[in-house]
Amino acid sequence: MNIPVRDREEDYVNVNPLQTGGRTYPDTRKTITSYVDGYSVCDWCVGALDKTDKPxxxxxxADVSKFLGMDHTLxxxxxxxSKYAVMHAITKPGDTIVVDGNAHYSTFVAAERAGLKVLKVPSGGAPKYLIDPEGYRNVIEVVKHDTGTPPKLAVLTHVDGSYGNVVDAKQVGEICRENGTPLLLNTAYSSGRMPVDGKKLNADFIAASGHKSWAAGGGNIGLLSTTEEWGEKIFSHSKDYTIKxxxxxxxxxRGSAMVALMASYPYVKERVKEWGREVENSRWLVEKLEDVGINALGEKPRNHDLTFFNSQTLFEISEKHQKKRYFLYHELKNRGILGIKSGLTKNFKMSTFRLNRQQVEYVAWAFEDIMEKNPK
Amino acid sequence: MNIPVRDREEDYVNVNPLQTGGRTYPDTRKTITSYVDGYSVCDWCVGALDKTDKPxxxxxxADVSKFLGMDHTLxxxxxxxSKYAVMHAITKPGDTIVVDGNAHYSTFVAAERAGLKVLKVPSGGAPKYLIDPEGYRNVIEVVKHDTGTPPKLAVLTHVDGSYGNVVDAKQVGEICRENGTPLLLNTAYSSGRMPVDGKKLNADFIAASGHKSWAAGGGNIGLLSTTEEWGEKIFSHSKDYTIKxxxxxxxxxRGSAMVALMASYPYVKERVKEWGREVENSRWLVEKLEDVGINALGEKPRNHDLTFFNSQTLFEISEKHQKKRYFLYHELKNRGILGIKSGLTKNFKMSTFRLNRQQVEYVAWAFEDIMEKNPK
Known part of the structure; x- marks a missing residue:
């Protein structure tokens, strides 16, 4: 059983949207090394992870709660x-919830595990796939009509992982409030990358991904933040083990993922202030690629580092190329770029998050060069 | 916010039972460093973690299933x-399950989260705290009498984290089979340390702890193994996302914890063969400490590296000592030993797992020396 050495962050420009926000900082790596063994954060256990003072x-x-504009965080x-925890805590099997049509599969799988019926707020479809906040009003009305009560929960993917569209959460939250439906905001692709203020966005719960957008690495970790109002219900404790x-x-x-998240946190707090630069880089790349026939889907102009591209040109090149549909992967890899799924040419995603402008320019050059050297 | 450097594995002999089986190997640390970033095991995603071939x-x-004498593992x-997953998959809220009285708090918390009623099979109490397998027959009868059906699930803590007693799981499993109740074996303190063959022990489900007993470290990870018979129910897939x-x-x-477990696995497979040596070391230490008034509870002779000690003598020393109840912690720390909870003198736990004989002798010497230099 051979575990290959992984070198794509060290030796390549990585544009995989799943990974650009989860790259660790040197300080994070040092901390992980120090806490690498099992139950390393339990040296000074006081009975519960969230009450631990050392580390x-x-x-x-408590600081994260402020950073996210919420009251309590676990x-x-x-x-x-985090999403499953909210669903499990405040719904019962058979309840209906409302979810945006661009939601990640794990939202639907979590709802299925919780025994919930899901009604989708569909996106506007190609090419922008926009989620109209007013769609929530319509679907909530359907639930009220069908079940006699408002949905027990609404879930909104703040920024979806397919098109990188930033949805107007505040407006969705207002509609939910009007109907007495609490809103769970999935910030897997937003908090940790861009500023997110939960209360300003009318969110009752915030689910965040440490390893996707908070540079946590070192295992998987997430955050669940909520308000004073919901804290007791969501974070209820065991009746026999009252601290748990x-x-x-x-x-x-209960391991290094916890300290990894903490070690990256000062850098994360700083980087969200530079979100404007991230959006600029993304827009700059889109403009360059559209010039050579690689078109961005999703909202325009782009407001996020993750972009879905479509290119008939690259597809046609692949059909004539010796390596067929694998040509783009190999051509990019030869130029030191990884992160687009091997075998894709017509539809693929890229993220420019935390690349500097020189690296973004290099990515643009690589695509131009590939198309120049491989005419269709 | 200061995260202290953690050095207790490098600079001390650590006897914390929570941590001795979760110490990483050098190869594991190298692998974690290579896969330290977020979603690092997803470079070659084929749609599901458990189907991934690279790594x-x-x-x-598949190999772990064989190692544990089971058919399927996630x-x-x-x-x-893992325990919650089994409970959630095969029971309904309101169902009754049977659990041994020495079970870890997380078994009860998982059952509470799943909405289950728990009937305990009590231990025989002080000083041995033995779980009599026949106790399962009695409690199963109670459940049958009260609810009209056998319990939906029985949980047995193979080796408990308080007294380190090794229960005769095979016999518990036989009693469960006779009654049509599936058995979940919690091997947090057994598999990865000592040989465990699930089918021979009549287990239907095995829950294992990567960071507690499989030297996984690098975040928290566990395993859930089951039989052909139960595989489909426990590992059922989403109806819309059929690979999930x-x-x-x-x-x-979805991070380094996965490869950490894999990197340690060859060492784990070897170390369970040396379980006889571990038991010998544990027994040797118990004999030495009992000679100076530090007595082991639990089954005798000891069959596990984790032992609960009781000492009226150490307690009496502490009452006269300047540092009061913190004296033992400081005296041990001064001698390069950590892992007994600060403030404990009368009742505490220790584990000799993976200490070599010289280290075990050193621990014995330290206690003797402390008692000699601090007469009561």
Whole structure:
């Protein structure tokens, strides 16, 4: 059983949207090395992970609540686990919830595990795939008509992982409030990358991904933040083990992932201030690629580093190329770029997050060069 | 926010039972460093973590199934998450399950989260705290009498984390089979340390802890193994995302914890063969400490590296000592030993797992020396 050495962050420009926000900082790596062994954050256990002071987990969680504009935060095993925790805590099997049509598969899988019926707020379809906040009003009305009560929960993917569209969460939240439906905001692709203020966005719950957007790495970890109003219900404790929150089975991330998230946090707080630069880089690349026949889908202009591209030209080149549909992967790899799924040419995603302008220019050059050297 | 450097594995002899089986190997640390970033095991995603071939996760899981004497295995976020997954998959809220009285709090918290009623099979109490397998027959009869059906699930803590007693799982499993109740074996303190053959022990499900007993480190990770008979129910897939197992929300450990477990696995397979040496070391230490008034509870002779000690003598010393109840912690720390909770003198736990004989002798000497230099 051979585990290959992984070198794509060191030796390549990586544009995989799943990975650009989860790259660790040198300080994070040092901290992970120090806490690499099992149950390393439990040296000074006081009975619960979220109350631990050494390392200062309790202090960190309190600061995160402020950073996200919420009141209470718990560490979870990941963003999807945060979503399941909310669904499990405030719904019953058979309940209906409302979810945007661009939601990640894990939202639907979490709802299925929780025994919930899901009604989708469809996107506007190609080429922009926009989620209209007013769509929530329509679907909530359908639920009210069909079941006699408003949906028990609405889930909105703040920025979806397919098209990188930034949805107007505030407006969705207002519609939910009007109907008495709490809003869970999935910020897997937003918090940790761009500023997110939960209360300003009318969110009742925020699910965040440490390893996707908070540079946590070192295992999977997420965050679940909520308001004073919902805190008691979402973070209820075991009746016999009164210090142990039920939805994280007492203690969730009992290892280096916890300190990894904490070690990256000062850098994360700084980088969200540079979100304007990230959007500029993304727009700049889109403009360059559209010039050579690689077109961006999703909202325009782009407001996020993740972009879905479509290119009939690259597809036609692949048909004539010796390597067929694998040509783009190999051509990019030969130029030191990885992160587009091998075998894709017509439709693929890229993220420019945390690339500097020189690297973004290099990516643009690589595509231009590939198209010049491989005429269709 | 200061995250202190953690040095207790490098600079001390660590006897914390929570940590001795989760110490990483040098190869594991190298692998973690290579896969330290977020979603690092997803470079060659084929749609599901458990089907991934690069790194060879699928091959690893198949081998683990053989190693544990089971048929199917999935990675989970931890042992407690494995237990919750089984409970959630095969019971309904309101069902009754049977659990041994020495079970870890997370078993009860998982059952509470799943909405289950728990009937305990009590231990025989002090000083041995033995779980009599026949106790399962009695409690199963109670459940049958009260509810009209056998319990939906029985949970047995193979080796408990308080007294380190090794229970005769095979006999418990036989009693469960006779009654049509499936058995979940919590091997947090057994598999990865000592040989465990699930089918021989009549287990239907095995929950294992990567970071507690498989030297996984690098975040929290567990395993859930089951038989052909139960595989389909426990590992059922989403109806819309047919490659995604519901109980792990599609993909569980999407980071370095996964490869950490894999990198340690060859060493783990070897070390369980040396279990006889571990038991010898534990017994040797118990004999030496009992000679100076530090007495072991639990079964005798000891069959596990984790032992609960009781000492009236150490307690009496502490009452006269300047540092009061913190004296033992400081005296041991001064001698390069950590892992007994600060403030404990009368009752505490220790583990000799993976200490060599010289280190075990050193621990014995330290206690003798402390008692000699601090007469009561």
């Amino acid at each position: 200062p987990i309790q202090e960190f969680l 560490p979870t095993n990941g963003c999807r686990e 929150p039920l939805e994280i089975l007492g203690c969730s991330t | 060879p996760i699928q091959e690893f899981l 990675p989970t976020n931890g042992c407690r998450e 197992p519901l109980e792990i929300l599609g993909c569980s450990t």
